[in-house]
Amino acid sequence: MQKPKRWFKRFADQPFRRKLLAGFLLAGLIPLVIFGVFSFTETTRLLREQTESTLNAALKTADNEIAEQIRVYENLTTYIAHSKEVSSIAAEEFESKVEEFSALHYSFDVFLRDIYTQHPEITSITLYVDQDNRFHGKELRPLSDLEGESWYELGMKFYSTGWHIDSDGYVCVIQQVPEPYLYYIQAYSPHLLCIRMTPQNFFSALNNIYTDYHIRVMQGDEVFYEVAEPDSLMALGDANVWITRQGEPLKNGWRVILETPKDIYEAPIQRMMMIIIPVTLAVLLIVALIGTLVVRNLSGRVSKLHAAMREVRGGNLDIHIQGACGDEIGQLTDYFQDTVDDLKRLVVQNLENQVKLRETQLEVLQAQINPHFLYNALSMINSRALMDNEMEISEMAQLLSTFYRTTLNKGKQETTLEQEISNVRSYARIQQLLCDDAFDASFQVDGSLNALTMPNLLLQPLVENAILHGLLPNRNKRGRVLVSVTRSGDNAVFSVMDDGVGIEPEKLEDLVQAASKGYGLKNVNERLMLAYGEGCTLTINSQPGEGTMVTFILPVGESE
Numbered sequence: 001m002q003k004p005k006r007w008f009k010r011f012a013d014q015p016f017r018r019k020l021l022a023g024f025l026l027a028g029l030i031p032l033v034i035f036g037v038f039s040f041t042e043t044t045r046l047l048r049e050q051t052e053s054t055l056n057a058a059l060k061t062a063d064n065e066i067a068e069q070i071r072v073y074e075n076l077t078t079y080i081a082h083s084k085e086v087s088s089i090a091a092e093e094f095e096s097k098v099e100e101f102s103a104l105h106y107s108f109d110v111f112l113r114d115i116y117t118q119h120p121e122i123t124s125i126t127l128y129v130d131q132d133n134r135f136h137g138k139e140l141r142p143l144s145d146l147e148g149e150s151w152y153e154l155g156m157k158f159y160s161t162g163w164h165i166d167s168d169g170y171v172c173v174i175q176q177v178p179e180p181y182l183y184y185i186q187a188y189s190p191h192l193l194c195i196r197m198t199p200q201n202f203f204s205a206l207n208n209i210y211t212d213y214h215i216r217v218m219q220g221d222e223v224f225y226e227v228a229e230p231d232s233l234m235a236l237g238d239a240n241v242w243i244t245r246q247g248e249p250l251k252n253g254w255r256v257i258l259e260t261p262k263d264i265y266e267a268p269i270q271r272m273m274m275i276i277i278p279v280t281l282a283v284l285l286i287v288a289l290i291g292t293l294v295v296r297n298l299s300g301r302v303s304k305l306h307a308a309m310r311e312v313r314g315g316n317l318d319i320h321i322q323g324a325c326g327d328e329i330g331q332l333t334d335y336f337q338d339t340v341d342d343l344k345r346l347v348v349q350n351l352e353n354q355v356k357l358r359e360t361q362l363e364v365l366q367a368q369i370n371p372h373f374l375y376n377a378l379s380m381i382n383s384r385a386l387m388d389n390e391m392e393i394s395e396m397a398q399l400l401s402t403f404y405r406t407t408l409n410k411g412k413q414e415t416t417l418e419q420e421i422s423n424v425r426s427y428a429r430i431q432q433l434l435c436d437d438a439f440d441a442s443f444q445v446d447g448s449l450n451a452l453t454m455p456n457l458l459l460q461p462l463v464e465n466a467i468l469h470g471l472l473p474n475r476n477k478r479g480r481v482l483v484s485v486t487r488s489g490d491n492a493v494f495s496v497m498d499d500g501v502g503i504e505p506e507k508l509e510d511l512v513q514a515a516s517k518g519y520g521l522k523n524v525n526e527r528l529m530l531a532y533g534e535g536c537t538l539t540i541n542s543q544p545g546e547g548t549m550v551t552f553i554l555p556v557g558e559s560e
Contacts, residue, residue, distance in 0.1 A: 029287060036280045043276065047268045055245055059258045063247040065205040066217060066256055073195065073202075074161040076115075077173045080125065081193040085111035089140065090129050090177045090191040104136050112139055121201035123170060127177070128192040143192065163219055163252065170196040171224060199225045214242070214259040219252065301329050305336060317344040355530055396433055402426040417485065417492075418450040424459045424483060431467050439471045439479040446487050454554055455531055459483060461524050462496040462550050470500025470548055492556050497549040503542040512538050521550075528552055 080086055089108050112125050124138050132142045146152045149166055161175045177191040203225045206215055217225040247256045308321045321337050381393065402422060421443060428441035441463075463481060471479030484495040503511065512525040525538045532554065542548040 029284060032280075032283060032287060036276070036283075040273070040276050043272055044269050047272055051268055055243070055258065055260060059245050059247045059256065062206060062215060062256045062258060063250065066203075066254060067250050069202060069205060070163075070251055070254060073173050073197075076119070077161050077175045077193060077195055080115065080195070081175045081177050083111065086127055086193060087177050087179070087189075090127055090189060104140070108136075108139070121197055121204070123196045123198060123201075124194075126194045126196070128194065130190040143190070146192070146194075161252075163224070163254075165222060165224060166196070169199070171199055171202045172196055203227070216257040216259070217254070218257065219254050301333065305329070305333050308336065308340075312340055312343075317347060351530075358527065358530065392433065396430065399426045399430045399433075413456060414453050415456045416450065417445070417452040417454060420454060420456070420459055421445055421483070421485070423457075424463050427460050428463060428467070428481065431464075435467075435472065438475070439467065439481060441481050442483070444482065444484045444486070446485055446492075449485060449487060449492050449556070452492055452554070452556060455527055458524055458527070458552075459494065459496065461520055465521060466496055466498040466500070466548065466550070470498040470502070472500075474501050487556065488553075490556050491553045493551065493553055495549055495551045497547065499547040502544040502546055502548055503540070504544055505542075508540055508542060511540060 085107050089103060115125060116122060126138055127140050128143045128146055129140065130143050132144055134140055134142055149164070161173055164172045164174060166172050173195040175193050177189050177193050179189050203217060206217075206225075206227060215225070215227050216223060242259045242261060244257065244259045247258070249255050304321060308319050311319050317340060319340065321333055425441075425443065432439065432441065463483060466481045471481060479498060479500050482495075482497045484493075484497070486493050512521050521538060528536050528538065536553055536555075539551045540548065541551070
């Protein structure tokens with residue numbers, strides 16, 4: 001009782017479309033399968049009966065043909081044996097060679113020639129006489145010629161016709177020749193008449209029967225004739241694959257055995273199977289196809305709504321779905337689309353607010369410095385330094401002027417790569433002067449990218465972190481910072497590398513998420529993500545004691 005409940009619960013938990021399709025297919029396929037099995041069983045039975053009837057008809061035809069052949073040649077043998085021309089030659093004692101020559105050539109040979117003309121299938125007609133010195137071609141021979149034949153002794157005991165296969169494979173019809181002067185009392189001499197024919201000629205009537213059959217003609221245990229199709233003979237190795245039928249016993253023990261391969265016997269059934277099975281499968285396919293289309297029409301809108309919900313759950317709000325009908329499913333679809341549109345508007349609005357907030361924060365940072373006041377003060381410092389020949393102070397004033405001019409960028413949020421590199425060069429040189437040239441700074445910039453537009457102040461915070469947190473903590477060696485900008489396909493690859501103290505692995509994951517006092521890595525990373533998406537954010541690789549490399553990528557095409 002528990003198993004059916006579990007099965008029902010498992011079925012109830014299946015998707016709606018699968019349950020609907022299963023119910024439709026079960027209702028349509030079960031009756032079709034039952035009807036197909038019944039039709040196949042009945043058709044098979046009828047075909048077996050028809051095949052059996054055909055086999056019996058062929059066997060009856062073979063029996064009739066053999067019986068007719070036996071009757072014809074037994075009558076012919078009796079006629080020849082009782083003829084005056086034959087019986088007189090067997091019993092006559094000729095007084096001279098001339099008389100014997102005349103009887104043989106003008107009576108005996110002429111009579112046999114007529115028989116040959118009427119029956120061209122006969123190979124030879126031979127009269128065997130009980131005289132060793134009697135010869136006349138193949139038509140008159142002594143009995144001693146037959147002593148080597150296996151049937152000779154048996155043939156001398158019967159006065160009716162007998163049938164045998166001689167040593168050369170010929171079918172022989174044999175009968176004793178009666179005494180010509182004791183004919184009416186049926187006295188028989190020791191002489192024999194033998195008619196020989198090839199099995200192919202004698203049984204030629206079976207040639208129209210043996211197609212797809214193996215025919216064996218026997219008298220007692222002796223096989224007189226055996227014919228089969230060549231392909232059928234090759235399959236004779238296993239007797240279990242043959243269907244055998246035997247006719248009624250004929251005269252003198254003759255019988256016909258008819259065999260056919262089981263594959264041929266069941267060929268009509270196989271052909272019918274090759275028709276019924278594809279037709280049944282085609283009908284099953286049509287039913288399944290119709291069921292699938294009906295179910296798809298009924299459950300398609302539900303599946304489409306379900307897929308849209310999964311997309312929204314995965315974070316994709318760029319979808320549009322509309323109810324095809326005004327029923328409950330169509331209304332539910334329209335309600336869902338309205339909800340997604342409202343959610344998308346809220347997300348876009350929130351994103352715009354965040355961008356405005358970042359821009360406002362940057363503007364506040366830039367507004368903390370009064371550009372005109374700063375430039376005037378730095379210009380005065382530069383003039384006084386030149387008057388007093390303080391070249392280092394003059395250089396510092398010029399560097400600061402360049403640095404803040406490119407940093408403020410007249411309040412613009414975007415700058416060119418050339419101006420960004422100028423800002424970084426100024427900042428790096430200022431740090432060198434402040435730190436007594438404790439490190440080296442080098443730049444490798446692809447000149448073809450100078451006009452590339454990009455958000456302002458992306459590289460300077462990276463160089464600042466490299467100097468302050470990478471190079472300066474290691475006072476034991478002279479450090480180096482390298483700024484590289486190269487083209488890779490449709491992208492520009494920015495890298496800031498140092499050979500300083502490096503960063504511990506456990507700190508790398510949180511480095512771009514941690515807030516800093518100034519305009520640090522977190523701010524740069526967020527600006528990149530807002531401007532170009534997550535594919536262009538910062539990538540940090542570091543080995544403690546060896547150095548750090550910070551990388552990001554900007555699309556050249558979009559920026560240009």
